[in-house]
Amino acid sequence: MEVLTLSNCVLKSDASADTMVKISKDGIAIKTKDKTxxxxxxxxxxxxxxxxARKMTMRIFGNCVYEIGGVDQNYTEELKRAFSQHFKINLYIKELEIANVLSGELGINSRNALEFRSKKTIFDVPVDDIEGVVDVRNELCISLKGMEIRFACDNRTVEEIKRSCSSMIDDEILKIEGLSLCYPRGKFGFVFFHEYFRMVGSSYEHKIAYKGIKSLHVLEKGHVNDGEKYVVIGVDPCIRQGQTMYEYVALSFDESEEEVNANDTRLKKEYSGMLSDIFVEIMQALCVIRPIRSVFEAKDGSRSLRCATKAYEGQLYPLDDCVIFLPKVFRLDLNVMTMVEFSRINLSTMQAKTFDMTIFCDKAYIFNGLAKDEFGGLEQYFHEKGIKARSEVIDDAISSEHESEEYEDDSIIVDSDE
Incomplete structure (x- = not known):
């Protein structure tokens, strides 16, 4: 019995570089390192x-689609003859468009593949390989394993693609577009599904499972009753953008109101009100997690303390089990703190209107420019949490003339900050 053997091929679903293909009148056997x-x-x-990309690729359509790369061009005629004799199939070489590849028509072809074509096929993807289809702001995002493809297309095409791929993808529960993230920075649409949600931005898309949400913090940007809020989501595993890993996602909400419709038994059919409240209520229901809010109140009635760390200016939120710095998010848990040190506390008001704080954990974290009026409340907070605190003593014995000069210098610095 005549058998045609192809060696050193690559099966797409296996990515094994030593795939062997045998073709005979009885059928085709594809042998990888672990499976046949x-x-x-x-x-x-x-x-x-x-x-x-390397040599030629052969795609075989049966009960499922097998895509085999690395086929030597010298076997072309033998393959044509084998498929014709054994299976009565005309194996042809499909020409691909290589010039006009930026615009064309998008649709599902007769072989159940998503095809993008101009005069010729630019590329096509079997529907079985598609993991998700999301449309946000006139863009259709096709998610594959390890990558995504985006198309600008009309609503009719979007609905056609989603309908054709409906058996392979999950149904949307709801969608909220244009949410502002301060960490990582950018505008993202949030598309919620039954077991996960997708964050779809202009350059990146992230898929996050509800069971991967480890914390949910709701923090007022300013005073206690302000409508503007930060919502900080702790994710595990981290999301990645470029070479940067993000353990937290921080959203920034203003006082805007919205109406949202949902399609899930865990949610209400309709939501209306402030967008921040709607978002938190949805996350709480889908992730089955209790949002944590700040109860700390500063002298000026705000929930946070303005300060700076390294080159970043922001707000420090003392919470029940940790302190969080925003908008560049990092969190310090109270149970890993060994000591807190306050600096420049005993200087007169004429010399310093702010103080510094160092939190010792695995390393030292320094926060500069905390308002001097907030020292008492902050010291009391750490005392109640059982964190050892000390104050660095600085000699205040200076002449009145020198003190006046220091006051003038300090005034200049404060004015420049303002």
Whole structure:
């Protein structure tokens, strides 16, 4: 019995570089390092060849689609003859568009593949390989394993693609577009599904499972009754943008109001009110997590303390079990703090209107420019949490003339900060 053997191929679903393909009148056997896939002659419906990144690629259509790369061009005629004799299939070489590849028509072809074509096919992707389809702001995002493709297309095309892929993807519960993130920075749409949600931005898309949400903090930006809020989401595993890993996602909400419709038994059918409250209520229901809010109140009635750390200016939120710095998020848990040191406390008001604070954990974290009026409340906070605190003593014995000069210098610095 005549058998055609192809060696050193690559099966797409396995990515093994030593795949062997054997073709005979009884069918096709595809042997990888760990497994052998068999297609009988009756299963094979169609096949095609096209030029891939390395050598040629052969796609075989049966009960499922097998894509085999690394096929030597010298086997082209033998493959055509084998498919014709054994399976009565005309194996042809499909020409791909290589010039006008930025615009074309998008749709589902007769082989159940998402096809993007101009005069010729630019590329196509089997529907079975599509993990998600999301449309945000006139963009259709097709999620594959480890990558995504975005198209600008009309609503009719979007609905057609989503309908054709409906058996492979989850149904949307609800969608909220144009949310502002301060960490990582950017505008993202949040699309909620049954077990996860997607964050879709202009350059990145992230899929986050509800069970991967470890914390949810709701923090007022200013005074206690202000409508503007930060919502900080702790995610595990971290999301990645470029070379940066983000353990937290921080959203910034103003006082805008919104109406949102949902399609899930865990949620209300309709939501209306402040967008921040709607978002928190949805996250609380889907993630089954209790939002944590700040009860600390500063002298000026705000929930946070303005300060700076390294090159970042922001707000420090003392919470029940940690302190959080925003908008560049980092969190210090109280149970890992060994000591807190306050600096410049005993200087007169004429010399310093602010003080510094160092929190010792695995390393020292320094916060500069805390308002001097807040020292008492902050010291009391750490005392109640059982954190040892000390104050660095600075000699205040200076002449009145020198003190006046220091006051003038300090005034200049404060004015420049303002």
């Amino acid at each position: 896939h068999v297609m009988t002659g009756d299963e094979i419906r169609d096949a095609e060849l096209f030029y891939g």
